[in-house]
Amino acid sequence: MMHEWNDLANEFRNDQRRAQILAQTQGPGLEYASEGNADRIRNSGRALLDTLESREDYCRAMARKFESALGKYATVEDVNSTQIKQTGGTL
Known part of the structure; x- marks a missing residue:
């Protein structure tokens, strides 16, 4: 599951690389309408970029949590296995 979160x-x-293009958009002309449209596109690109960055951060945090949980699970499994073997049991 950790790999899926990282993927x-x-x-x-x-997607952030693509959103950068939107955030750096320039108007096709020098008239007010061109620059106004470009400004709106840049604002949308920045908002998209912020959202994508927060989504990436969330996924990386989830991957770390899964990695931590997996490590704890493996430790508990090893301890329990050792205890069972010490009592003469089998897994």
Whole structure:
């Protein structure tokens, strides 16, 4: 599951590269309408970029939580296995 979260985070990272293009949009002309439209596109691109960054951060945090939980589970499993073997039991 940890790998899936990291894969999803990587997809959000790739999308951020594309959103950068929107955030840097320039108007096709010098007239007011062109610059006004470009400004709106830049604002949308920045908002999209912020959202994608927060989604990537969330996915990376979830991957770390899964990694931590997996490590704790493995430790508990080892301890329990050792205890069972010490009592003469089998798994």
